[in-house]
Amino acid sequence: MDIDGQTLAESVAELVRIPSVNPLHAGPRAEEHGPIGEGAIALRLAERFDKCGADEVVLDEVLPGRPNVYGRFRGRSDRLVVVDVHTDTVTxxxxxxxPFDGRIEHGSVWGRGALDTKATLGVVLAMLDAWHRDGLRPEPTLLLVGSISEEAGGLLGATRFRPWAEQQGLRIDQMLVAEPTEFRPVHGLKGLVLIEVTARGAAAHSSRPDLGANAIEAMAPVIAAFVAEHERLQSLPPATELGSGTVSVTRISGGTGGNVIPDRCSISVGRRIVPGEDPGDVLERMSAIARAACPVPCEITSLLPLRPDGKPGSPAFYQRPDTGFVRFLARASGTDPAVAPFGTNALRYSGLANELAIFGPGSIDHAHQATERIAVADLVRLADVLGAWLSPA
Ligand SMILES: [Zn+2]
Structure with a gap:
């Protein structure tokens, strides 16, 4: 069945018109348009799921006023597939x-979230709505997941959905995590360990450095050691298409005045990790590098929230590109499988489904910008691909 572009565009536009800025991206412009966060869109999605014939709709409060929303649409078979879409947007x-006018103009739907990542949600809902009205059902049973807090705050919605699915005993065959990938099924993402290193020196008058311990100067060899670690990683043969791990020192602060020997200096260090690396081992290695290089006492803390298993950081996500689902999405879209440098909810879903791919219309290169849009032609193309996947009859 073909659903026309205008219907798809209006379905996406309606979601764009419901502001859902991540609370960590709050600001006066976002707040002008009502309460910040994913609460309003979750309630509206629950209504739309109902209207499209969901046999179960769950609002799962992750944080006060910020629920995940799950809708299950019974298929003609018991095979279960999941589409996960984060409901929050950036600033x-x-x-x-x-930001929220959702106008349809010059062949695109405009507004925050149109590209990242309400397009897939709007298209799936328009398809389910049309099928429901025609008395059709998808072949697999579909669980549609609207998850909070992907853009900031630590993938909290995905972190919550996973144990929910496990408690329900769900056996998920295929899982699609919606993100703008230009219709390429993404089968690998680097993981992340992010730390803060703080050197503790001793303050003194700057005319008498011998009486103090300069924490900023102490950080210099630590930074050099992390640069060397990055170079070491580049010399290792990459195990997958994701290439090598990387180390970047991304922030530095310290010092109190021009005539004071600084007693404290902190840096943030990000380590992108590749398949096969354990975030806990990487964190230990990073800590050992800092301690060995720092001539004064130093403290190391993880800047990422703990995972449900109580461990810090995210392992990489990786699945071979020749699995059935990845190949199907590539064939149906006329694209090739790819890996991606950015993080997504998929970092929380390793092993949750038999097969997983990150997939969607539009390019991440255009996300988070001063304007945002998704082409109506891309919505039509997405409906074709998803229609072939979910095959109503
Ligand atoms: Zn996104």
Missing amino acids: VEHMTDP
């Missing part, structure tokens, strides 16, 4: 366009 404070 709108720098936008040069009305």
Whole structure:
């Protein structure tokens, strides 16, 4: 069945018009349009799921006023597939366009979230709605997941959905995590360990450095050691298409005045990790590098929230590109499988489904910008691919 572009565009536009800025991206412009966060869109999605014939709709409060929303649409078989879409968006404070007008103009739907990542949600809902009205059902049973807090705050919605699915005893065959991938099924993402290293020196008058311990100067060899670690990683043969791990020192702070020997200096260090690396082992290695290089006492803390298993950081996500689902999505879209440098909810879903791919229309290169749009032609193309996957009859 073909659903026309206008219907798809209006379905996406309706979601764009419901502001769902991540609370960590709050600002005066976002707040002008009502309460911040994913609460309003979750309630609206629950209504739309109902209207499209869901046989079960669950609002799962992750944080006060910020629920995940799950809708199950019974298929003609017991095979279970999941589409996960994060409901939050990034900030709108720098936008040069009305952020939530959801206008359909020049062949695109405009507004925050249109590309990242309400497009897939709008298309799936338009398809389910049309099928429901025609008395059709998808072949697999579909669980549609709207998850909070992907853009900031530590993948909290995905972190919550996983144990929910496990408690329900769900056996998920295929899982699609919606993100703009230009219709390429993404089968690998680097993981992340992010730490703060703080050197503790001793303050003194700057005319008498011998009486103090300069924490900023102490950090210099630590930074050099992390640069050397990055170079060492580049010399290792990559195990997968994701290439090598990387180390980047991304932030530094310290010092109290021009005439004071600084007693404290902190840096943030990000380590992108590849398949086969354990975040806990990487964290230990990073800590050992800092301690060995730092001439004064130093403290190391993880800047990422703990995973449900109580461990810090995220392992990489990786699945071979020749699995059935990845090959199907590539064939149906006329694209090739790919890996991606950015993080997504998939970092929480390793092993949850038999097969998983990150997939969606539009390019991540255009996300989070001063204007945001998704082409209606891309919505039509997505409906074709998802229609072939879910095959109503
Ligand atoms: Zn996204």
